[in-house]
Amino acid sequence: MSWLPTLITKSPEEGFDLALKLSRMAVKKTQPDDAVRGRLRADYEDSADSLTMASGVVAQNFQTVAAANGCWR
Amino acid sequence: MSWLPTLITKSPEEGFDLALKLSRMAVKKTQPDDAVRGRLRADYEDSADSLTMASGVVAQNFQTVAAANGCWR
Amino acid sequence: MSWLPTLITKSPEEGFDLALKLSRMAVKKTQPDDAVRGRLRADYEDSADSLTMASGVVAQNFQTVAAANGCWR
Amino acid sequence: MSWLPTLITKSPEEGFDLALKLSRMAVKKTQPDDAVRGRLRADYEDSADSLTMASGVVAQNFQTVAAANGCWR
Amino acid sequence: MSWLPTLITKSPEEGFDLALKLSRMAVKKTQPDDAVRGRLRADYEDSADSLTMASGVVAQNFQTVAAANGCWR
Amino acid sequence: MSWLPTLITKSPEEGFDLALKLSRMAVKKTQPDDAVRGRLRADYEDSADSLTMASGVVAQNFQTVAAANGCWR
Numbered sequence: 001m002s003w004l005p006t007l008i009t010k011s012p013e014e015g016f017d018l019a020l021k022l023s024r025m026a027v028k029k030t031q032p033d034d035a036v037r038g039r040l041r042a043d044y045e046d047s048a049d050s051l052t053m054a055s056g057v058v059a060q061n062f063q064t065v066a067a068a069n070g071c072w073r
Numbered sequence: 074m075s076w077l078p079t080l081i082t083k084s085p086e087e088g089f090d091l092a093l094k095l096s097r098m099a100v101k102k103t104q105p106d107d108a109v110r111g112r113l114r115a116d117y118e119d120s121a122d123s124l125t126m127a128s129g130v131v132a133q134n135f136q137t138v139a140a141a142n143g144c145w146r
Numbered sequence: 147m148s149w150l151p152t153l154i155t156k157s158p159e160e161g162f163d164l165a166l167k168l169s170r171m172a173v174k175k176t177q178p179d180d181a182v183r184g185r186l187r188a189d190y191e192d193s194a195d196s197l198t199m200a201s202g203v204v205a206q207n208f209q210t211v212a213a214a215n216g217c218w219r
Numbered sequence: 220m221s222w223l224p225t226l227i228t229k230s231p232e233e234g235f236d237l238a239l240k241l242s243r244m245a246v247k248k249t250q251p252d253d254a255v256r257g258r259l260r261a262d263y264e265d266s267a268d269s270l271t272m273a274s275g276v277v278a279q280n281f282q283t284v285a286a287a288n289g290c291w292r
Numbered sequence: 293m294s295w296l297p298t299l300i301t302k303s304p305e306e307g308f309d310l311a312l313k314l315s316r317m318a319v320k321k322t323q324p325d326d327a328v329r330g331r332l333r334a335d336y337e338d339s340a341d342s343l344t345m346a347s348g349v350v351a352q353n354f355q356t357v358a359a360a361n362g363c364w365r
Numbered sequence: 366m367s368w369l370p371t372l373i374t375k376s377p378e379e380g381f382d383l384a385l386k387l388s389r390m391a392v393k394k395t396q397p398d399d400a401v402r403g404r405l406r407a408d409y410e411d412s413a414d415s416l417t418m419a420s421g422v423v424a425q426n427f428q429t430v431a432a433a434n435g436c437w438r
Contacts, residue, residue: 003305005303031343044340047116048123059137062095067140085151119177119186136207201243202276230369231367278391333413349417
């Protein structure tokens with residue numbers, strides 16, 4: 001089964017989780033090695049700017065997911 | 074109850090507050106440890122560039138929230 | 147009264163000023179201490195890259211405001 | 220007269236020039252001192268990354284201007 | 293044959309792969325030397341911030357691809 | 366003749382090339398000196414992060430061009 005069968009979600013909260021998943025999957029596709037990503041996690045989860053950057057990527061993806069769902073109106 | 078039941082808000086100001094919440098929640102989902110985030114707060118709240126970056130994330134999320142609300146027209 | 151009663155402005159120029167206000171307000175909501183923000187001002191107003199970053203945030207917000215106003219056509 | 224009477228331009232090229240103007244005006248509104256901006260110019264015009272960042276701001280503003288003009292179709 | 297005959301894909305997952313391709317192709321067009329890109333790969337695949345930046349570019353391109361496909365609804 | 370007579374292109378691939386052109390032209394308008402830009406090229410074409418940043422600008426411009434062309438559907 002596809003890891004991304006659809007952009008449609010039941011709720012805004014699930015849409016936000018999908019935005020997180022999209023953000024992480026792009027990292028995984030660029031660096032597929034789980035061990036390396038695990039090691040790097042220690043870097044960004046302890047850096048304010050890294051976390052802000054990550055939040056920016058989620059915001060971009062959330063906009064896409066929200067639009068796909070007609071903003072759940 | 075969901076932390077994000079809807080993107081609809083009563084006013085632009087509440088929409089802006091929701092954009093702030095979305096920006097912070099993405100950080101929280103990436104770094105769930107309250108103590109670490111509290112410590113990192115001292116870093117970014119005293120850095121002009123960190124604050125500008127954070128403002129950029131809010132701007133992205135605000136665009137999403139504004140669109141969801143038909144720009145409150 | 148709300149600091150953001152509406153996204154509608156009379157002109158593109160006023161819309162640009164609102165975009166500046168949105169950009170600054172996100173900073174203020176993240177760092178509410180006026181004295182700290184005043185001190186940080188000395189940092190970013192003397193850095194080319196900081197000013198470019200700030201301009202990027204304004205551009206994002208201006209897009210939102212312009213869309214809300216039907217691009218003032 | 221307003222420095223920004225309209226987002227409408229006669230051509231895509233003029234729209235691109237307007238995007239440059241919007242990008243610079245946001246810098247000017249943040250750092251109004253001509254002498255300081257002149258001095259900072261030496262910094263960013265000799266840095267590849269600074270120029271790329273500036274190009275990113277123009278791209279964001281150009282998207283706004285293009286949308287306002289129905290993409291000049 | 294064109295490397296980009298269409299933005300239309302059969303599924304969201306294929307659209308995500310296309311967004312990755314667009315992100316990499318812009319790098320390739322800027323640095324066409326395969327050997328240099330191969331060497332640089334060691335830099336960004338071992339840096340949390342580099343991977344987050346790359347994820348941000350994919351997010352931007354994915355938004356474009358999703359819109360082109362009517363969000364696969 | 367204008368360097369940007371239209372945003373309309375025959376194909377997605379030509380649209381991508383136009384996005385590259387827009388990204389470079391914004392740099393050229395900010396740093397018009399060919400010799401300086403040539404020298405700076407050595408900096409960014411050998412830096413993973415610089416290339417990723419550049420790819421991000423192309424992504425933003427490609428979104429504009431794609432929208433202008435109705436995503437070439």
